[in-house]
Structures are given as structure tokens and as C-alpha cells.
Amino acid sequence: MIRLDSTHPDFAQDFARLLTVKREISEDVDETVRGIIAGVIAGGDSALVDYTCRFDRLGADFSADRLAVTRAEVDAALDACPREALDALTLAAERIETFHRAQVPGDHLATDALGVTAGWRWTSLESVGLYVPGGTASYPSSVLMNAVPARVAGVPRLVMVVPTPDGQLNPLVLAAARISGVDEIYRVGGAQAVAALAYGTETIAPVAKIVGPGNAWVAAAKRRVFGQVGIDMIAGPSEVLILADGHANPDWIAADLLAQAEHDTAAQAILITDSAEFAAAAEGAVERALATLPRAEIARASWRDYGAIIRVRDFDEAVPLVDRLAPEHLEIETADAEALAAKVRNAGAIFLGSHTPEAIGDYVGGPNHVLPTARSARFSSGLGVLDFMKRTTILRCDAEALRAIGPAAVALGRSEGLEGHARSVAIRLNL
Amino acid sequence: MIRLDSTHPDFAQDFARLLTVKREISEDVDETVRGIIAGVIAGGDSALVDYTCRFDRLGADFSADRLAVTRAEVDAALDACPREALDALTLAAERIETFHRAQVPGDHLATDALGVTAGWRWTSLESVGLYVPGGTASYPSSVLMNAVPARVAGVPRLVMVVPTPDGQLNPLVLAAARISGVDEIYRVGGAQAVAALAYGTETIAPVAKIVGPGNAWVAAAKRRVFGQVGIDMIAGPSEVLILADGHANPDWIAADLLAQAEHDTAAQAILITDSAEFAAAAEGAVERALATLPRAEIARASWRDYGAIIRVRDFDEAVPLVDRLAPEHLEIETADAEALAAKVRNAGAIFLGSHTPEAIGDYVGGPNHVLPTARSARFSSGLGVLDFMKRTTILRCDAEALRAIGPAAVALGRSEGLEGHARSVAIRLNL
Numbered sequence: 001m002i003r004l005d006s007t008h009p010d011f012a013q014d015f016a017r018l019l020t021v022k023r024e025i026s027e028d029v030d031e032t033v034r035g036i037i038a039g040v041i042a043g044g045d046s047a048l049v050d051y052t053c054r055f056d057r058l059g060a061d062f063s064a065d066r067l068a069v070t071r072a073e074v075d076a077a078l079d080a081c082p083r084e085a086l087d088a089l090t091l092a093a094e095r096i097e098t099f100h101r102a103q104v105p106g107d108h109l110a111t112d113a114l115g116v117t118a119g120w121r122w123t124s125l126e127s128v129g130l131y132v133p134g135g136t137a138s139y140p141s142s143v144l145m146n147a148v149p150a151r152v153a154g155v156p157r158l159v160m161v162v163p164t165p166d167g168q169l170n171p172l173v174l175a176a177a178r179i180s181g182v183d184e185i186y187r188v189g190g191a192q193a194v195a196a197l198a199y200g201t202e203t204i205a206p207v208a209k210i211v212g213p214g215n216a217w218v219a220a221a222k223r224r225v226f227g228q229v230g231i232d233m234i235a236g237p238s239e240v241l242i243l244a245d246g247h248a249n250p251d252w253i254a255a256d257l258l259a260q261a262e263h264d265t266a267a268q269a270i271l272i273t274d275s276a277e278f279a280a281a282a283e284g285a286v287e288r289a290l291a292t293l294p295r296a297e298i299a300r301a302s303w304r305d306y307g308a309i310i311r312v313r314d315f316d317e318a319v320p321l322v323d324r325l326a327p328e329h330l331e332i333e334t335a336d337a338e339a340l341a342a343k344v345r346n347a348g349a350i351f352l353g354s355h356t357p358e359a360i361g362d363y364v365g366g367p368n369h370v371l372p373t374a375r376s377a378r379f380s381s382g383l384g385v386l387d388f389m390k391r392t393t394i395l396r397c398d399a400e401a402l403r404a405i406g407p408a409a410v411a412l413g414r415s416e417g418l419e420g421h422a423r424s425v426a427i428r429l430n431l
Numbered sequence: 432m433i434r435l436d437s438t439h440p441d442f443a444q445d446f447a448r449l450l451t452v453k454r455e456i457s458e459d460v461d462e463t464v465r466g467i468i469a470g471v472i473a474g475g476d477s478a479l480v481d482y483t484c485r486f487d488r489l490g491a492d493f494s495a496d497r498l499a500v501t502r503a504e505v506d507a508a509l510d511a512c513p514r515e516a517l518d519a520l521t522l523a524a525e526r527i528e529t530f531h532r533a534q535v536p537g538d539h540l541a542t543d544a545l546g547v548t549a550g551w552r553w554t555s556l557e558s559v560g561l562y563v564p565g566g567t568a569s570y571p572s573s574v575l576m577n578a579v580p581a582r583v584a585g586v587p588r589l590v591m592v593v594p595t596p597d598g599q600l601n602p603l604v605l606a607a608a609r610i611s612g613v614d615e616i617y618r619v620g621g622a623q624a625v626a627a628l629a630y631g632t633e634t635i636a637p638v639a640k641i642v643g644p645g646n647a648w649v650a651a652a653k654r655r656v657f658g659q660v661g662i663d664m665i666a667g668p669s670e671v672l673i674l675a676d677g678h679a680n681p682d683w684i685a686a687d688l689l690a691q692a693e694h695d696t697a698a699q700a701i702l703i704t705d706s707a708e709f710a711a712a713a714e715g716a717v718e719r720a721l722a723t724l725p726r727a728e729i730a731r732a733s734w735r736d737y738g739a740i741i742r743v744r745d746f747d748e749a750v751p752l753v754d755r756l757a758p759e760h761l762e763i764e765t766a767d768a769e770a771l772a773a774k775v776r777n778a779g780a781i782f783l784g785s786h787t788p789e790a791i792g793d794y795v796g797g798p799n800h801v802l803p804t805a806r807s808a809r810f811s812s813g814l815g816v817l818d819f820m821k822r823t824t825i826l827r828c829d830a831e832a833l834r835a836i837g838p839a840a841v842a843l844g845r846s847e848g849l850e851g852h853a854r855s856v857a858i859r860l861n862l
Contacts, residue, residue: 085846088839095836099549102541108533117783118530118797123776125810126754139847172846208809227665230810234658255855262851294850323557341825345554352548352827355859359852360828363840366549367824378639379556379661381822391812393798394772396783397791405526408519409794415516415603416570419725420693421790424686428786 001283001307006317015310019324019375023237023266023306033191033220040195045202051192056134056165067203069169069185074178077171085140085172092364093144093179099366100152103385109394115401120393124154125230127205128388129197130182131212131222132173134163134189141362143176145369145383146211151181153388158182159207161197163189189214194221198229211387213370232387236374237266240358241327241347243318244282245334246275248354254285256331259359261302262295268306270325272318279309319343326377329358348377402428432714432738437748446741450755450806454668454697454737464622464651471626476633482623487565487596498634500600500616505609508602516603517610520571523795524610527579530797534816535583540825546832551824555585556661558636559819560628561613562643562653563604565594565620572793574607576800576814577642582612584819589613590638592628594620620645625652629660642818644801663818667805668697671789672758672778674749675713676765677706679785685716687762690790692733693726699737701756703749710740750774757808760789779808833859 004014039047045064053062078086109119130146132138143160150158160177162169164187177185186204188196194214200206209230210222222231240260244253257269273279286303290296312318315334322330326346334340337352344350348371351358362369370383397405406425413422425431435445470478476495484493509517540550561577563569574591581589591608593600595618608616617635619627625645631637640661641653653662671691675684688700704710717734721727743749746765753761757777765771768783775781779802782789793800801814828836837856844853856862 082846084842088842088846091836091839092843095547098543102539102550105536110533112529116526116796119533120798126776141843141847227805227807230807252855252858255851255858259849259851259855262849289854293854294848299851337827344823345557346821347823349824349826352825353829355830355833356826356828357855357859359844359849359855360833360837360840361824361826362852363843364836365547365826365828367551367826371824372821374658376658376661377821377823379821382824384822386817390777390803390808390810391815392775392778392808393780393792393802393813394783395780395787395792395796395798396768397787397796398784399786402786402791405522405795406791408522409791411515411519412523412572412794413790415513415519416572417725418690418693418790420686420690420730421793423720423724424683424690424788424790427683427686428788 001303001309004308004310006310006312015321018308021306023268023374029216029220033217033224036191037195037221037224040192040201041199048188048192048196048201051190052188055190055192056163058164058167064203067186067188069174069187071183074174074185077169077174078178080171081175086175088364089140089144089172089176089179092141093148095364095366096144096148096368097152100149100368100385104152105386105389114404115398116405117396118394120391122389122391124156124389125208126155127157127159127207128155129207129210130158130160131193131210131214131218132160132162133214134165134168138162138170138173140170140172140176141369142213143173143182144180147177147180147182149368149383149385150388153385155388157207158184159197159204160185161188161193163187163193191217191221194218194225198225211383232370232383233372233376233380235370237268238263239268239327239373240329240331241270241272241322241325242331243272243315243322243334243340244278245273245315246278247335248278248333250278250281250285251289252354252357253282253333254289256357257282257286257303257307258289258293258299259357260329261299261307262293265298265301266306267302269303270308270310270327272310272312272321274312274314276311279311283309315340322347326375328371328373328377329361331356331358346378348372348382407431432734432740435739435741437741437743446752449739452737454699454805460647460651464648464655467622468626468652468655471623471632472630479619479623479627479632482621483619486621486623487594489595489598495634498617498619500605500618502614505605505616508600508605509609511602512606517606519795520575520603520607520610523572524575524579526795526797527575527799528583531580531583531799531816536817536820545835546829547836548827549825551822553820553822555587555820556639557586558588558590558638559586560638560641561589561591562624562641562645562649563591563593564645565596565599569593569601569604571601571603571607572800573644574604574613575611578608578611578613580799580814580816581819584816586819588638589615590628590635591616592619592624594618594624622648622652625649625656629656642814663801663814664803664807664811666801668699669694670699670758670804671760671762672701672703672753672756673762674703674746674753674765674771675709676704676746677709678766679709679764681709681712681716682720683785683788684713684764685720687788688713688717688734688738689720689724689730690788691760692730692738693724696729696732697737698733700734701739701741701758703741703743703752705743705745707742710742714740746771753778757806759802759804759808760792762787762789777808779803779813838862
């Protein structure tokens with residue numbers, strides 16, 4: 001953990017170093033992934049089954065007719081889920097849906113004084129593939145966060161792929177799929193699943209876009225199929241930045257720092273405070289909380305390697321630091337949190353006040369938990385309904401309107417050396 | 432040029448082949464680009480000047496203090512531009528601005544019955560770099576189409592880079608920059624310009640996102656710096672799909688097909704019609720028009736290699752073909768163009784009726800001419816104001832609200848094995 005102080009003469013330099021710390025666990029998998037994608041394109045279902053047997057250690061009897069997870073299997077999974085978790089998932093899905101409904105964009109069409117009609121129309125993507133990791137990183141909440149906005153956008157076909165290493169499949173993942181209306185599910189994962197979604201096989205029809213988190217293989221495969229299909233962002237390790245003043249509860253803030261740190265040894269939790277006493281209290285509280293945390297090993301490594309406590313003179317001084325860090329999650333627990341939040345330009349999501357721990361946003365707040373990491377909140381947004389729609393612009397001139405604006409198009413076409421462009425307008429105006 | 436007929440038994444197969452034709456001119460420049468980017472990161476201005484001297488053949492006296500194009504140089508360029516072209520650019524800029532103003536998104540914040548306040552806020556990117564190609568593909572209209580939406584979004588810092596091969600700089604490009612309010616301009620191009628924008632040099636401060644068209648080097652560099660900064664789409668060769676019935680004017684349609692074909696030998700122009708007579712007439716008209724077209728050599732190659740005329744029984748049959756082609760530009764010149772347009776899901780931009788040639792949209796219609804190519808209209812939109820903004824979600828619970836929804840977050844955290852998440856909520860509820 002790094003301690004920085006804005007009054008220190010080296011602060012600018014130390015802070016700049018914090019910004020450039022690499023937290024990506026890079027694995028060179030690109031060549032393997034290229035081969036797997038080519039294999040699925042060439043071999044279809046048969047290649048997909050082979051890779052799945054090999055990587056997920058499924059038995060020799062696994063075959064193409066078992067790729068799809070059946071309705072009965074989903075029913076059985078639901079029966080196996082604890083009631084409390086199902087209720088929580090249902091509440092989360094409802095809240096996520098309500099929040100995202102407000103994001104549905106409006107169409108626009110207007111005719112101006114010259115008679116030119118111009119506007120646009122939003123349409124949903126025709127199909128979306130949702131990647132869900134298997135094993136320990138198999139999070140039902142992520143299913144909701146990806147599937148619900150797609151449904152709200154109106155995507156008619158939603159496909160889920162999830163690997164079943166050693167045949168294991170988290171029943172809550174299937175429950176989340178059911179709750180969010182996903183009924184086309186395949187037990188495949190890795191680069192082979194991404195390839196199947198992008199190019200299609202006999203069993204899996206291709207989709208227009210692939211979303212959802214995954215390991216290095218999945219990320220590399222998504223990068224490779226981009227263009228053939230759309231993809232969402234490639235998420236990096238998670239991160240939180242907390243602004244807290246001396247009135248905050250150090251144990252609560254410590255819990256929030258560790259909720260982030262427990263994700264991953266490459267996760268990052270940073271505290272900015274204007275109080276030296278609070279900084280010391282929070283640091284102590286982190287150590288105490290680590291003592292009983294089940295994932296302490298992971299959280300301790302993250303906090304040790306990437307954690308930071310930055311002391312500032314006042315929170316106005318913190319605003320430019322926040323904008324440069326552009327955190328995925330920003331918690332503000334200061335006297336006038338709203339006013340401070342209004343000054344921030346770059347953050348994926350902001351959590352205001354002492355009763356809004358970031359974990360609320362991970363599950364049941366309503367806003368999406370898929371958010372820009374690694375400083376990309378400087379130029380991108382969290383997942384939302386717009387990611388599952390696209391805009392088609394519309395233009396209509398009548399003869400009069402073309403007479404009004406056509407000559408300018410002819411002039412510009414000629415000035416750019418594109419006489420064919422000019423002529424396509426001029427021919428209609430007898431120019 | 433390929434002729435297809437939907438009544439032919441092999442039609443499905445022939446059409447599928449048309450979809451998969453590769454029109455990319457692929458050049459393997461990735462290794463060179465990697466070296467150039469590393470060079471600029473390490474060497475800053477000095478490397479940027481070296482690459483620029485070498486690739487743009489500038490004299491040995493070129494130095495860092497000449498990277499910036501001065502205000503006086505822009506003034507001089509404006510004086511050198513023909514009045515007609517300046518007026519046309521001004522009209523275009525005004526119309527583009529009016530259209531894009533309607534795209535500015537609204538913020539949202541609402542408190543629900545449980546006391547949870549949730550919503551979002553849109554903010555502009557803090558800085559954007561606009562790449563403008565030099566030489567023959569230097570289009571002032573593209574400057575407007577990229578810069579105006581950025582200005583409308585409220586981007587405070589807009590930087591333009593444009594190479595000056597052999598010292599040449601298109602005065603209309605500088606005029607377009609002035610008209611759209613871009614006053615920070617550097618005479619650099621290629622991968623070295625992209626690297627400078629992404630990582631910064633002594634003279635050029637880094638930006639948050641890079642937009643604008645470029646050659647294979649520029650495209651490869653944009654792919655490489657993605658993540659460090661945002662990028663827009665990587666555009667492929669341009670394309671038009673025209674739906675026209677027997678009442679359309681074959682000479683007008685031929686002019687529109689060639690306006691697209693003249694862009695590039697890899698451009699694609701396709702006509703779908705329900706009339707065999709019209710198909711033949713349009714084909715003849717294309718040949719006649721080619722005879723006098725200045726860029727006939729390019730247009731002829733494009734039409735020969737990638738052009739197509741598809742005959743359908745009726746236009747309802749055309750709709751699924753349009754959606755699979757997902758054209759960048761779709762012209763509809765049929766009896767009820769609006770009704771047909773309403774059935775289309777996938778298209779970058781639609782041009783309705785006989786007096787809306789696509790070239791109007793390239794220049795003065797108002798909608799953006801930066802549009803998804805290579806079938807990516809299935810999952811993406813043309814450039815717009817949203818590309819220069821990002822959304823930060825906001826969440827606030829009071830103590831009451833946390834009591835209402837917190838337990839569900841605790842349950843989900845535990846069900847996902849993330850006890851630290853659960854505790855950050857539970858500690859506030861004394862659970």
C-alpha cells in the first residue's frame with residue numbers, strides 16, 4: 001500500500017506513477033486463440049465439442065446434442081437454489097430493469113424551413129451473445145447486468161454461453177438466466193464459445209454482438225472476432241476510489257476498500273482523505289478486517305501491491321486527481337457529497353453518502369455494474385441500453401429542398417475532387 | 432459486376448457469397464507501427480519530427496517549433512480558398528450542427544419509493560484528437576463531420592493532426608477546422624501522429640480519444656493505442672445499397688452507384704430492383720456515365736469487382752437481404768419509400784425518395800457521414816454526439832433505503848462467495 005501526501009514536494013511525480021502502474025495480468029494466448037477460432041470456423045459443432053471436452057474435461061460421451069442446456073435442466077437448477085438467493089436475484093432484476101427502462105432513447109425526425117427532413121431511428125440488435133464465466137468467477141449478478149439491458153433494448157434473441165468445467169454449472173447462473181428471460185443456453189466457454197457465437201455452428205446460430213466478462217482467452221477471442229460481430233468493452237481488474245472526510249466511519253470505509261480488493265489480486269482500492277487521523281484509522285481498520293475475511297489472501301495482496309491512501313489539503317484538490325484516475329467506482333462520503341460529485345468529470349459510477357457502499361451497486365441498486373476500468377472512464381461509459389441498440393439516420397429531400405442545398409453539395413464534391421458525387425446531385429437539378 | 436435473381440435456385444447461396452466477399456486491402460504494417468509508437472513514446476517531439484521529416488519528405492530545417500500550424504497560416508489558407516467552397520462549408524457546418532444538437536442526451540435522477548436515488552449524468556470528453564488524412568484523400572467535409580459533433584458535445588479541447596506530404600496542406604481542410612472551431616492543429620500524420628495524440632509529447636498534450644479516417648498505418652496505430660485512449664470505429668471501404676423500382680430514373684441511379692464506386696476500388700455499390708427492365712436500363716446507364724467520369728478508372732474497377740444488381744420479386748423480399756447486407760448507405764427510391772424504410776433494421780443511414788442522392792448526406796444534409804461499414808451496421812451506429820460524451824451513473828441510499836435493499840445485496844454477495852461485498856453492506860446494518 002502506498003501513502004501519498006499532496007503537501008509533499010514529490011507528490012505530482014508519485015501520483016503520476018500511481019496512474020501508470022500496470023495491473024493487467026498479461027497472458028500470451030493470442031496464437032492459441034487464433035487456432036481455436038479457425039478450428040471452430042472450419043469444424044463447426046464437431047470442433048466445438050472437441051474443444052469443450054478437452055478444456056472443460058467432459059466425458060467422451062459429450063456430443064453436439066448436449067450443447068444446449070434444456071428447459072428441464074434450468075427448472076431443476078431453480079429447484080436447487082436457496083429461496084433467499086432467488087428472491088434477491090428477482091429484486092435485483094426488477095430494479096435493474098426499472099433503471100434501464102429510463103435509458104431507452106427516443107427517435108427524432110424533423111423537417112426544416114428548406115424542406116429537408118432529417119432524423120434518426122433506434123433499433124435493437126437482432127441477436128446478442130452473453131458470455132458467462134464458469135467455475136469460481138461465475139456470477140449470477142453479471143447475467144442480470146448484461147441480459148436485462150439487452151431485453152429492455154428489445155433484442156429478440158439472447159444467447160448465453162457458460163462453460164461447465166468438470167460438468168459443474170452454478171444453478172444460480174441458470175436461475176439468473178431464467179429471471180432475465182434468456183432461454184437459449186449452451187454449455188461451452190473459452191475462445192471456442194466466442195468463435196461459435198461470432199461465426200455460428202450447426203447448433204448455434206451466429207449473433208450480432210458478444211458481451212460479458214471472461215478470462216484472458218475469452219478477452220483475446222473477443223478482440224479477434226471484433227468486426228465480424230460487435231463486442232463490449234474488455235474489462236480490466238476492478239477498482240474503487242473513495243473520498244472520505246474525518247466524519248466517515250473508518251470500519252465502513254475499510255470494508256468498502258476490501259470489498260474491492262477481494263475481487264482479484266490485481267484489483268485496486270484507493271482512499272483519498274483530508275484527515276491524517278482518518279487515514280491512520282482506516283489503515284488500521286483494513287488490517288483488522290483482513291483478519292477475518294475469507295478471501296483475505298487475495299485482498300491482502302491487492303491492498304499491498306495496488307492499494308493507496310492519499311492525503312489532500314481539501315477535497316477541491318482531490319477533484320483533478322479523481323479525473324486523472326477516472327475510477328470505475330467512486331464513493332464519496334464527505335460533508336457535501338453531491339456538490340463534490342458535480343465537480344467530477346471522469347468516473348464510471350458514483351456512490352454518494354455513507355449508506356451507499358459500492359457493493360449495493362454491484363447487486364441491487366439498479367445502475368449497471370459493468371463499468372469502464374483502467375482509466376477508460378475518461379472516454380467510455382458503463383454498459384446500458386444503448387449498447388444493445390443502434391441508430392440509423394434518415395434523410396429526405398423533396399425537389400425544392402434539393403434545389404436549396406444541392407448546389408453546396410456540388411461545390412463541395414468538386415472541391416474534394418469527387419466529380420461523381422457532384423454529378424449525382426447535379427443530374428437531378430439539371431446543373 | 433454480379434447479377435443475381437431471387438427466383439434463381441442458387442440465389443440463397445450466391446447472396447451468401449456476396450456477403451462474405453472481402454473488400455479490405457490488407458497491408459501488414461502492424462510491426463512497423465508498433466516500432467513507431469514506441470519511438471514516439473521514448474523520443475517525444477524529437478522522434479515525431481524525425482518520422483515526419485522522413486515519411487512526409489519535409490526539409491532538414493523542419494523542427495519541433497514548426498509542428499503547430501499557426502493562426503496566421505490558417506488565415507492565409509482561408510484567403511486562398513474559393514468563396515463558393517467556403518460558403519458551402521459554412522452551410523454544411525450549420526446544418527450538421529443543427530442536426531447534432533438534437534442528439535445531446537439528457538441527464539436523469541429519480542428517487543424511488545424505497546428512498547434509493549439513482550440516475551446518470553452525461554459529461555463531454557475532456558479532449559479529442561481528430562485525424563485528417565493528407566494528400567488526395569484530404570476531405571474538408573470529414574473535418575466538419577468529426578469536429579462539429581465534438582463541439583456540440585462540449586469537448587473543451589479539440590486537436591487536429593494532418594500530415595503535409597512534401598509540405599502540401601489542403602487550404603480547405605484548414606478552413607473547415609476554422610469553421611468548426613478547431614484551433615490546435617499539428618502538421619503530423621501516420622502512426623506517429625496517433626502515438627503523439629495518445630501518449631503526448633513536449634508539444635502535443637495527450638487526448639482522451641482519437642477519431643477520424645486514415646490509411647492502414649493510421650488504422651493499425653489506432654487499434655494499438657486503444658485502451659490508452661478511446662478510438663472511433665475503424666472504417667472499411669464505403670458502400671451503397673439502392674432499392675429502386677421501375678419508376679426510378681436509371682441515369683440518376685447510375686450516378687448514385689458511381690458516386691459510391693469512385694471512392695475507392697474496394698468500394699461497393701449494389702442495386703436491388705423488382706424490375707428486369709430497370710435493371711438493364713441502370714446497367715446501361717452506368718456504362719454511359721463511366722465514359723465521362725474523371726475517376727472512371729477507380730469507379731470501373733469497383734463496379735466490376737464488387738458491384739451487383741439483384742432482382743427480386745417484390746420489395747418485401749428485399750428487406751431481409753438489406754438487413755443481412757447491413758449497408759453503410761441505403762437509398763430507397765420506390766413507391767412508398769417510408770413504409771419500406773420502416774421495415775429495415777440494419778443500415779447506417781437511409782436516404783428516401785428520388786431527390787435524396789447519398790452525396791447530399793456526404794456534405795450538407797445534416798446527418799453524419801461517418802457511418803458503419805462492412806456489415807457493422809448490424810451492431811453499431813454512425814458517429815454522433817454520444818461518441819464525444821460518456822455517462823456516469825449515480826446512486827444514493829439513505830439509511831432507510833439501505834435497510835430495504837441491503838439484505839438482498841448481502842445474500843447475493845454471499846451466494847457469489849464474496850463475503851467482503853456482503854460485509855460492506857452488513858456492517859452498516861448491524862447484520
